[in-house]
Amino acid sequence: MNAPQKQDGFQVVGTRPVRPDGVDKVTGKALYGTDFKAPGMLQGAVLRSPHPHARIRAIDTRKAEALPGVKAVVTGRDFPSLQSLIMAVGESASDIVHVARNCLALDKVLYEGHAVAAVAATSPEIAREAAALIEVDYEVLPHVLGLEEALADDAPLLHDDVFTKGVSPRPDKPSNASMRVEMGKGDVDAALAGAAVVVSGRYTMEPVHQGYIEPHACVASWNADGQAQIWCSSQGHFAIRSLTASTLGIPQADIRVTPLEIGGGFGGKTTVYLEPVAMLLSRKAGRPVRLAMSREDVFRASGPAPGAVIDVRIGADADGMLVAAEVDFKYHSGAYPAITAHSGVSSAVGHYRIANTRLIGWEVLCNRPATKAYRAPGAPQVNFAVESAIDEIAGKLGMDPLELRLKNAVAPGDPQTSGVPFGMIGWIECLEAARAHPHWSAPLGPNQGRGVAGGYWGNYGGPSTASVSLGEDGSVLVTTGSPDIGGSRAAMAIMAAEVLEVPYEKVRCTIADTASIGFSMVTGGSRVTFATGKAVVDAANMVKDTLRERAARMWGVAAADVEWRDGAAHCTGGDKAGESMAIGTIAARAIFAGGPVSAEAAINAAGWLPGFGVHICDTEVDAETGQVRVVRYTAIQDVGRAIHPDYVEGQMQGGAVQGIGWALNETYIYNAQGKLDNPGFLDYRMPVASDVPMIDTVMVEVPNPDHPFGVKGVGEVPIVPPLAAVANAVARATGVRMHDLPLSPDRVYAALHPEG
């Protein structure tokens, strides 16, 4: 399993060594969000709104402040007054005013669980008791949860300063529709009128949560001189720094953020909820303060993925060529504007050549927590609708669903929805791999059905900094600013080892704090192995050049007469020709030949490529109970090049199972009072080990020419196809097409027994 093996001429790339942080994580030594303790640290608690929509008339904190042990109480008024400023939040963008208001409400609460005030005290119990003593005078307002309800003329308005973006002329009235995105080409209506087959349908789902097992947590310590430290688990400590600095109006250099290990994020830990509040408490108390969410807080007040209402019409000619697609969808934005609609629009049908398209997406404000990125944000929802419709077309035409997809699949050079041509994508290769996979032709048992779906995600590059330095013994230290959520330290070490041609074990990898390495964007957007990896490779190449140059100077030959091979400099010319000098030897002498060997690369990586996936799913449906069991599952994906295949497979398997959960049982359930009814793992039903089979994987490798080893992002793609793959399998097992997720037993039963 883990024996290093040569692959495609690589020594280390493609092998499966143990991750550098592995032992810490299997022995309980690794420090996560709530594991860090600062001396003299206080414990915080947050008071949250019981109402989904209310005006805050007054907050009386006196009783809380009077409780012995309480050291600080803060409300939204403790934030500085802020001017609207759109800032990068993770890979998305938000108005800094909204970020601050989401941390602590100012004039209005916009969802049940919205933070209203916070306390720091000598114990968590005292902090919680004090929070309960804070008296908030609310004027309860009518609330709205549903997408279409929120767009109605008489709907309660969340913000009086949000005007629909993306429509012209610019509206003069505020609206719950925060954005509309429309793209398209050709004449959809004419093409549909002439199509041999047209399928249409409305698909729906409620928000779902990323479901990371570690709740949000941080410790902040703000000194009297204005300098501060934050220790937290996040997908990007530089984002924590910039958002905290901007919401508090202080210089970024005054905040040093130290990344702790992160217990899962999936896009949900790319913003701040607690850090600015812990900072405010710390400044008032003069001591470090820990704030941590409970599991209920996480469900009620962190950012789930949007639910959706999606209307689809797709037409094909008699040969199965898709002629037109119309997709009109609405996504929950939640309490504050989000921008996932445009990724939904761009990824809706971008994997097919369709001459006539009309793609419209809406972002809709409603009294739910502000939605946040969740693995390929905006793509799975619309993909579910489109890939379900494609399956229906295949059914109506009597075509093999893979053949239909192959017939219409985009290839390198074809335009994306944006008009920018696709680069070296591997979508057709994935479809062909699916067709060739034994799973596709395996016999099915009774009550079983096989579904297939394909999809893609654009991926990203972006800014990253990495340094590579040598110990005096020639061992290699890689330092990045990209938190390791899924084994990326191992990938970084592999790439550095490959460049320097040294054993993997000679390379160690550290995630440095914001004061110790240059800016790096969040670990998200499937960008770390691609973009931070590029920075590591650049820095390693600089170190290699330095080593060659140092060896040349030691030998007294020209640098051109030195080549680097097998972790050593080899002299190829002059009177030292044939001699070699190992990396350890050079490192030991380096300070006498120019100084320590170290290099840093700070890049803004472009050249990323989209990733495509095809998932095959077999389900068995108990028609008497509506129970759906996934009995076999295969995930096929173009990964460009797998640096550490275990962790690439792991992304594919984990994404697939998250998607299975989304398809079958996960859903936010709000009651009529606008309160979340299932804020825990008991009733927010993520898959458990006994719910799923092994997830077979096929890593298709169509290398990315713009990455030194061919990497494409892999983390997000695998959550795109599962919703439709499962639904298509259920449709084929039962003969009934279901349009509303999740496909929970009661719904499947109702669909199979319309008589009641």
Added chain:
Amino acid sequence: MRIVIMPPFDREFFGTDRLDLAATNLFDLVGQLDALAPGFATIAQVRATFAIDGVVTHDWASPLANVTEVILLPRVGGG
């Protein structure tokens, strides 16, 4: 040089999806676009991506001589 403006920026800022402008580089172009639609420059830094003759770039300083088309498209957020 043709400037193709993808949604939502077309309607959000410019009222059109095509412009014809000459610019030395993307900084210059963004400056010109900001003059047409004040506020665009700030937004561009956090929400926009540019493709020059079909290739997405992060280097706003690279010269636009001999370029025929720049596509302005929304940056897609990831998880």
Added chain:
Amino acid sequence: MNKLHISTIINGDAQEFLCDPTATLLDVLRDGIGLTGTKEGCASGDCGACTVVLDGQMVCSCLVLAAEAQGRTVATIEGVAEGAMLHPVQRQFLEHGALQCGFCTPGFIVAAKALLDRNPNPTETEIRYWLAGNLCRCTGYDKIVRAVMDAAAELRQERMPA
């Protein structure tokens, strides 16, 4: 507040602590004793990240009052390795890449070891049901189940007479 004085054996060592009557074993392990390898994911017994072994039975330490540990033995993730020697379950988790973020990992390892301590040759189905109380959101369970199966095989090999 009246603190209780509790004497226990934790990972083989005598350990005394003071606790509030309503403090959970998880609270005391993490905040009192500083054994932060045991994680809190839900505090309601639904995620298994806080799994420890209490008098030979694996339990969610968030569902045990610290006071109940009086006179009992507790085994946590910190005691699974024997000194510098990793337990086969730990080693197989590493070999298989059966962890991504690693947050659920201590609970899984304690639970998997508890399974193999009583059943040296579990089937895949037995492993999946035994581990159903441990949520992992990263891996989809595939590599975890494989790691436990291989650890079982390794342990059977070790136990075979030479």
Added chain:
Amino acid sequence: MTATAYHAPETIEQAVALLAGNPSARPLSGGTDLIVQMRSGRIAPAAVIDLKRIAGLSGVRRVGDGFAIGAATPCTALKDHAELAAAWPGVVEAANLIGSVQVRNRATMAGNLCNASPAADSVPALVAANATCLIAGPDGQREVPVAAIPQAPGRTSLAPGEFLVEIRLPARGVGDGDAYLRSIPRTEMDIAVVGAGANLTVDAEGRCTAARIALGAVAPTVVLVADAGAALVGSRFDDAAFAALAEAVKAACHPIDDKRGTIAYRKAMAAVLARRVVLTALKRAGAAA
């Protein structure tokens, strides 16, 4: 802050005194419901009375040909008791569907019963089994049917100062069989959307001579459906008997719509599960016959 005291009495009398001394005191056996409720702030008892240090409250023992299960016996210990598992497989499997292994290593059937959730997994099986419980209180001990304990969701018939000491299961004979099934969206870690327990006696000719069918999560408390049992008695489990069983079960269901299931789904599942659980119990009864 309300201070909660912790007591670990060593005799039943001490426990009764502690419970009687404070009306808000709560007995603690497995704690898997109690501790969660305390943490969430739903309840703030003045004291928790840990029953696990009382001699005789943990473990299974034979009482004549029947069984007594101490109130502090965790569900997994029932599986380990071979005689109990052979005699009452339905009760044992019901108790071992609760939560996870971690939870079942703590949770007890007594706690499952006294938590008074309509969806408690072990209770339909116990009611079908005609189990009784021994209750200790300030006025001494009394024995009542399990079905008499839950009064409404979260409410029991226990008087102040009373607590459940043990659950008693009757002797088994030739031709007896029991089973429990539930409907949940996942395979584990769920609360029953509907639960069904069946306890049958079958004579040598395969005729049903006694049948008790109990349902969970279809009414405020677990329901013993007398008509469902009556539909089977005298039959050889033919289609007509199963049809009558389904009708009786549906008529006995008065479920609610909630986040875990709809009224229509619960009614339909009650009928499906009742038939399936009877078939399993029948197989076991046949094996015993």
